[in-house]
Amino acid sequence: MPFRRRVTTGTERPIMEKLARIAAAVLCVAFAARTASGLTPQSPEVRAAVERGLKFLETGAGSERIGALGEDALIGLAFLKAHHADHPLVAKSAERIAHAVPGSHQPGDFPIGRWDIYSTGLSLIFLCSYDPIRYRNEITAIIDYLKFRQKSHGGWGYPLNDPEHGKTGDTSQTQYAVLGLWEAIQAGIPVDPAPLDRVCMWLIRTQDPGGGYAYQGHPAPGNQLVRQPGVRVGMGVAGTASLYVCASFMRPSESEGDDGLPGAVQRVPDRAQQRGIRFSVSPALVRAGLNRGNMYIEQNFKIDSGMYRYYYLYTVERYFSFRELVDGRGNWPDWYTAGAEYLLEHQEKDGSWIDRCGKVPDTAFAIMFLVRSTQQAIQKARDFGPGVLVGGRGLPKTTGSVRLEDGRVVALPVRISPDELTSVFDDPDKAESLRKLEALGNMSGEEVKKLLVSDIGEKLKELAGDPSPEARMAAVRALGKAGNLQYVPVLIYALTDPDPAIVLEADRALRRLSRQLTPGLPPGFDETQRANAIAKWKEWYRSIRPDAEFEH
Structure with a gap:
């Protein structure tokens, strides 16, 4: 052949x-x-x-x-x-x-x-x-x-x-x-x-x-x-x-x-x-x-x-x-x-x-x-892992934004100021906006924390409910990297997403935030496993924030 x-x-x-x-x-x-x-x-x-x-x-x-x-x-x-x-x-x-x-x-x-x-x-x-x-x-x-x-x-x-x-x-x-x-x-x-x-x-x-x-x-x-x-x-x-x-x-x-x-x-x-x-x-x-x-x-x-x-x-x-x-x-x-x-x-x-x-x-x-x-x-x-793009997950759409670093294919982080990041949400070029937002998921947690100031975090929380799966994924990854417990309710909400990939990303983000290294939701999870995970994360969050409220 x-x-x-x-x-x-x-x-x-x-x-x-x-x-x-x-x-x-x-x-x-x-x-x-x-x-x-x-x-x-x-x-x-x-x-x-x-x-x-x-x-x-x-x-x-x-x-x-x-x-x-x-x-x-x-x-x-x-x-x-x-x-x-x-x-x-x-x-x-x-x-x-x-x-x-x-x-x-x-x-x-x-x-x-x-x-x-x-x-x-x-x-x-x-x-x-x-x-x-x-x-x-x-x-x-x-x-x-x-x-x-x-x-x-x-x-x-x-x-x-x-x-x-x-x-x-x-x-x-x-x-x-x-x-x-x-x-x-x-x-x-x-x-x-x-x-x-x-x-x-x-x-x-x-x-x-x-x-x-x-x-x-x-x-x-x-x-x-x-x-x-x-x-x-x-x-x-x-x-x-x-x-x-x-x-x-x-x-x-x-x-x-x-x-x-x-x-x-x-x-x-x-x-x-x-x-x-x-x-x-x-x-x-x-x-x-x-x-x-x-x-x-x-x-x-x-x-x-x-x-x-x-x-x-x-x-x-x-x-x-x-x-x-x-x-x-x-x-x-x-x-x-x-x-x-x-x-x-x-x-x-x-x-x-x-x-x-x-x-x-x-x-x-x-x-x-x-x-x-x-x-x-x-x-x-x-x-x-140390940021390796396993299975191509998270690779930019254009190859001008990738490089080989120490023998690994990694995404080039897009470093932008808070003002520039704010403008992304009003950019008519949705593809370019998503590329920049996706890059947040490839940057270090410290870099993301510095960017998510003022109302940017709130805009990302809104983006987690966007009709576009790509936008929701970008928001979940960025919020997960921020290391801020105030975003936990949004990440728990993301566990209800119809896209299984976004659900798994939210579960990974929650385990990073909570420092829990136990196995999370498996690929191909069923609805019972999803419901159990949601209940578990709500219980964990209420153990540290008893007054926490959830939208669902």
């Missing part, structure tokens, strides 16, 4: 729509027997299974320990994602990994035998999730090592001197390198985007024409995709999930400009060009790859992959989490319930899970599926 976007003809469109319906039916059948209970990470039986798994890791892991760094990272992640960050094994795992980083921090000094790509990616993910400030130097060294190990075609894999797979990229290993770099960026660590650019193209060129991926990827030599040997569903999910991670920086779902480049990263700013950094992958290619991958997964998906089952389920959770981030929540069958029921059914008496990876890794993988590890990382980045 050519890399250029192919225009579907009127004759072909009904066929494609029929195929899509068939694919959806296949996926529904795969889940039909497992959706009755509607399990979530908070379900009592799920939480009990997680605790039994952690107990095994706590008491039974020692007998299997072989000093593998990836195993250390998995144990640390399992406890961390299950909300046991203070467990001694978390700190112990972090210290073991940190001590394994060569004192020189030079990529060539990392022993390849110990720092395989699996272990490297998992170690990066864990340290960035646990304490990116304390371990910043080690994280930076690991990132440099990953760059050093990336192959010329863009993938990661076995060492170059490996007789069988030295030349190819490994879809399985590459997914952990990609996720590790994503975690580093969300943690505010400077990351050169060039490796992500290269791996994105590798993922496109090693995709099978049918949308799947093989264990070892063979890049297409030209503009036609080539058949990949040994395509299987586990690698299809892994490859497509990695492509979604790349897409989360690019906003490929947006319509293209005349030059075929994305609205968000259509043109790299001058400062980045001076550094020689450039995103070269067209979002049209990424979107085509995602569509092929999604179709393949919908046609071939199963909960029991038949091999590396628990490693696979962790990949499934990552795929759906990033797909939701990039494409929005779809009308998908309840994959989580199906996977959770499978795990509950197959948990061993000692609390472990066991397949080809071994008891410790498989138990950690199972736990990370059950607690929605990737969804937690995405939510954390949205709520408390």
Whole structure:
């Protein structure tokens, strides 16, 4: 299949729509027997299974320990994602990994035998999730090592001197390198985007024409995709999930400009060009790859992959989490319930899970599926990240207002005086007004506080009820950044908004204001969850302002 976007003809469109319906039916059948209970990470039986798994890791892991760094990272992640960050094994795992980083921090000094790509990616993910400030130097060294190990075609894999797979990229290993770099960026660590650019193209060129991926990827030599040997569903999910991670920086779902480049990263700013950094992958290619991958997964998906089952389920959770981030929540069958029921059914008496990876890794993988590890990382980045624009959320409409800062795509803050900001509300150019208001959400809280003086805050409160969803979103973001408790009633009112994205933004703003780091409303929340959140925030506000009044 050519890399250029192919225009579907009127004759072909009904066929494609029929195929899509068939694919959806296949996926529904795969889940039909497992959706009755509607399990979530908070379900009592799920939480009990997680605790039994952690107990095994706590008491039974020692007998299997072989000093593998990836195993250390998995144990640390399992406890961390299950909300046991203070467990001694978390700190112990972090210290073991940190001590394994060569004192020189030079990529060539990392022993390849110990720092395989699996272990490297998992170690990066864990340290960035646990304490990116304390371990910043080690994280930076690991990132440099990953760059050093990336192959010329863009993938990661076995060492170059490996007789069988030295030349190819490994879809399985590459997914952990990609996720590790994503975690580093969300943690505010400077990351050169060039490796992500290269791996994105590798993922496109090693995709099978049918949308799947093989264990070892063979890049297409030209503009036609080539058949990949040994395509299987586990690698299809892994490859497509990695492509979604790349897409989360690019906003490929947006319509293209005349030059075929994305609205968000259509043109790299001058400062980045001076550094020689450039995103070269067209979002049209990424979107085509995602569509092929999604179709393949919908046609071939199963909960029991038949091999590396628990490693696979962790990949499934990552795929759906990033797909939701990039494409929005779809009308998908309840994959989580199906996977959770499978795990509950197959948990061993000692609390472990066991397949080809071994008891410790498989138990950690199972736990990370059950607690929605990737969804937690995405939510954390949205709520408390260092301003990274995850999934393109908040990117300006024109690329003249973006730049690469320390390797991250960020919006250029529009710094205007209070008088200039006041004039925005009367500006007939609504698009320009919204651009400036949106910029408030990308500025620091201190900057916003200085701007929201006199009646500007009142005007923003009025804007929170504007007919335009874009205007309401801009107002909610700005009020949330202000750090002023007087805006809490407006933010609670925004929880009733018909636009789910605005509701989630208001909930995030309230958690920032209240310093509550507990999980908030989930994407795809229902009306009961919304009502409970409104009641909870009203109760909290009345606990500090007993005379508070609400409009609803």
